Amino acid sequence: MTALRPGTAAPDFTLPSAPDRTVSLRTFRGRPVILAFYPADWSPVCGDQMALYNEILPEFQRYGAELLGVSVDGAWCHRAFTENRKLHFPLLADFEPKGAVARTYGVYRNGEGITERALFVIDGDGTIRWSYVSPIDVNPGADGILRALDALHTAPVGP
């Protein structure tokens, strides 16, 4: 599986962000979106990555960007994880059918049943502008995301 490349239209999706709530990608048109796929709630490295992004959230917001975490964990699991780590951004449950959204982005690990540790920065028109797949055991940090957001700001308008 190969992750979707920059220049590709970001496939739309609707996923649960809570047991009684859903989030659709298209509702963020006009603003950049950071999609952060990660393998699982609760594994210590993942906690680090989400805790780190939680801390950097005000920086992402300076760009008007929305951060969405995505894993194959269910909405109740995400709720417990979110409360435990005091996260201030939504975690989406790519749970049923399992990994369907990850597959459309080319970041599902067949046979393991989890997603890659993959980042996508999507512009306000819904086009992927940057993508990065990290080694599964390496938290990629946020420097690549911020450079991609910088590039959006300096990029010329129009095709």
Place this chain on the structure above:
Amino acid sequence: MSQRQETGTLVLSVGDRDHAQGSADAPVTLVEYGDFECPYCRQAYPIVKEVQGRAGPRLRFVFRNFPLTEIHPHAQHAAEAAEAAGAQGAFWQMHGRLFERQFALEDDNLIQYARDLGLDADRMAGELAARTHKARVRDDFMSGVRSGVNGTPTFFINGARHDQRWDVDTLTKRVESSSS
């Protein structure tokens, strides 16, 4: 618009603003981004000391603040206290004290540590209240974010993020291979 840039590269060079142990001429510089309330950073504290002991003058060590304030409610003030001690010439003494007494990081404790170290505790209390060192800590933090810090502690060896384990042997080997 594809960008192919290395992630995990130190963007703020080590310089006069930094707290450093060892010579600027040392062939290897180890930078740690750390949080005084982080249990892994506390584990790393004696490990770095041991690596420094083994590497001797070949190694310069720099500590920068990376407080994860959402999960560590005392980390920001502890970082500012270390900087306040630094303003009185005692950054490293406070750095050690904070890791050794990580279980007690309330403001009263921080001021007591200043007193214990023979510093001007009233000055530290004033600087903590006035948030004198907040911007400095923020600058450290943002330099870490931009460099690809991915949790605490994150180490950089001669500017490259160290993604392997950070036990004494691994770090020492990396330091030695970087100095030759």
